[in-house]
Amino acid sequence: MPTQICSRCQTDTETVVDHKAGHELCSRCGLVLVINLFDEIPDSVEYGDETKNPVSEIENCSSFNSNDQKTAKNQSKKGFEQIKVMADGLGLTKEIQDRACDIYGEVDIMKTCRGRSISSIAAACLFIACKEIGSSRTLNEISAVADGVSKKNINRTAEAIKKQLEVESWILQPGEFIRRLCSKLGLKNRAIKAVQEAVERAQHLDIRRSPKSVLAAIIYMVIQLCQQDPVPVKDIAMVMEVTEVTIKKSFKDISVYATRVIPEWYAGEEDINKIPSP
Template identity: 35%
Template sequence: MFDAFCRDCNQATDVVFDHSAGNAVCSECGLVLGSHSIDETSEWQTFSNDYGNNGSPSNPLIVDDGLSNVIAKSNGASSDVPSSSLGRWQNSSSNPDLGLIVSFQTIDIMAEKLGLVPTIKDRANEIYKRVEDQKSSKGRNQEALLAACVYIACRQEDKPRTIKEICLIANGATKKEIVRAKEYIVKQLGLENGGQSIEMGIIHIGDFMGRFCSNLGMNHQAVKAATESVQNSEEFDIRRSPISIAATVIYIITHLSDDKKSLRDISVATGVSEGTIRNTYKDIFPHVSKIIPTWYAKEEDLKNLQPLKLNSIYLINGKGHLPITIRGFNSYFKKLIKDPAIAFLSKYDFFIFFSIWIDVSLPTLFQYIGKRVDEMVEVGMVDEIREYFVSGADNSKGIRRVIGVPEIDYFFEIVKKNTIDDAKKEKILNKAIRKTKHSTCILAKNQLLKEYGSYAWIDSVQN
C-alpha cells in the first residue's frame, strides 16, 4: 500500500492494488483512483534483451530452453522484438520454438500496456500456441492474431477489454483485422458450438464500469450508482451492446449530478461514438425511472432529466452559440425540382432559412433571424424575388406560402400600383422585411413548443 490523495475522502489515504482488475483503490471509500496498473514484480516482468528469458524451463509451452538468437537489425544490434513478420518467421525457420518466443514476448508487451495480470497473459500464450499447433495460420496478419489472442484471453478470464482498447496495443492492426482474427481463432479452436460460447466468458456490462468511471474521474457515489444502474438495465430488453449501455448509463448518472460530463468526454473515455450514445439513450430513457437507484435520484430529479436533444441544445446555447435543428419538407423539395420558376429559392440558401430553427432562448433566436434576413437582403434577395413576381398571384397555395415571399410580394404590389418616391419605397420595403422576420420568429416559437413534447433525438448543430 501507499499514500495517495482521494478526492472523495478529501485527504491522503492508503491505496490498495486490485491486481485482478488492474486498479488502484482507496482503502477508505473504495474509489478507483487509477486503472490499468501494472504489476512490475520480477514474477512476470521477465523481458530483457535476451529472448532466452521467455523460453525458460518454467514455460511449459516452450520445448527448447536454450534459445537466444534473434534476427539482427541492419545496424548490427539485436532487436527486442522483430519489427516485421519476415523477421519473426526467418528466425523461426531455423528453430520452430524461436517464433513462439518472439510471439510470446509480443503478447507480454501487449499485456503490459493493458495492465493485465499474469494469468491473462499466460492464457493468451496458450491460445496462440494451440493455434500454431494446427499449422493453419500461415499468411495471416500476425499482429492481429496475437491481439485477438489477448482479447479472447481477457474474455475467458472474465476481465474483458473492448476491441477498441485492444486496437491501441495491436501494433497497427485494425479493428476489422482483429475481429477477423478472433473469429478465425474461435472457429479453429472450437470455442463456440452452435453459435453459443462454450469457452469464452460472457461480457457483462459491469465489467467495464470501474475502468470507464475511473477514466472520467467520477466520485465513489456516482460509480456506485452507475454500477447498480447497469445491473438494473439487464432486466429490460435493451438491444444494445454492453459497452454502449455502460457509456449511456454513465452519461445519465453524471447529468443527475453537479459533475456533468459531455458526450465528447464520455465518448473518448469509453470508445463509444457520440451517435451510438444518443441512440442508446433513446432506448434507455423510457426505463430510466426503474434503472436509476432511488437513493441516487428522486422521482422529481428524473422528471428534470431532459431528452438528449434538449441537453445538446442547452450545451450549445450555454456557449453563446445558436443551436438549430433542420427539418426538410418533402413537398417543398419536390416543388423545387419540378418548377424552375422558383429555383431562385436555392440560390441564397432559402431552403435552410425557411427550415425550422429552434433555440431554447427565444431572444437569441430572434436576434439571429433578424441578422440572417438582413444578410440575405444585402446579397440580392429582393431583386431575385422581383424577377419571379406575378401581380395578383395567390400566395396562400404551394411554394408561395413560404415565409418571405408574401411579405416581399406586398412591397412589389404597392410599388406597381402607386407612383411613390424612393424614400417611401424604402420605408415600405423595410416594413416587408420586418414582417418576414416576425413571421419566421413566430414559426420557430410554435415549433419549439412542439419539440418540447418530443423525446426522439434530433441532431443539433451550432451556428
C-alpha cells in the same frame, strides 16, 4: 485417415501414403513410417526424361517439412513473447497471460488467422483473454502496447478468432472496469457506484443492446444527474469506444426503463424523467 506413433514427433499422428514410392509417411514431419507398403514397389519412378529415386524424394520432402516446422515453432514463440510483453505493459495477471497463450496456440494449430501479423493475433488473443477472465481492457489500451497494431485490426482479428474457436462472447463489464472508465470521465465515487448498480439492474431487463452500448448509455444518464459539469457525449463515446449515434440509440431503448435502472438513492423519479436525449 490411419494413425501411427511417429518416432520424430513423439505422438500419435495421422499418416499419408506415397502411392508412387509405396511408403507410409507422417503427415506432420514427413518421416517414413512404413517402407514397402505394397507388394510391388518400383525402385525408381520416371518423370519425363528424368529418373528419380522415390526415397530421395521422400527425404527431400521430410527435410522441407522439418524446416516448415521450425518456422512455425519460431512464429509461435514470437507470439507468446509478444503476449508476455503486452501483458506486463498492462500489469495483467499470469492467469490472463496464460489464457492468451492458450488461445494463440489454438489459433496457430487451426490456422484461423492466415495472412494476419503475429502482433495483431497476439493482441487479439490478449484482448479476448481479458474479456473471458474479467479484467477487461479497452481496444485503446491493448493497441497502445501492441507494437503499432490499430484498434480496428485487433477487433477484426478478435472477431475472426471468435468465429472459429470456442471462446466467450463479450460479457457485461465487471465493476473494476466500470470504475476505471468512469474515473477517466471525472465521475466521483457516488456516481460510479450508481453506474455499477444501474448496470446490474439492466441485466434483468429486456434491453437488446450490446453490453458496451448499455454501459455507455447508463454512464450518460448518470452524468446528466451529477452535481458537476456535464461531460460532452463525444467524450463518453471516445472513452467507451462507441459512436455518438450508438449512445443516442441505446439511450432511446434504455430511457423507458430509466426509473427502474437508476438507483433511488441517487436520483428521484422526477429528475430521472427530465434527462435530456443525447
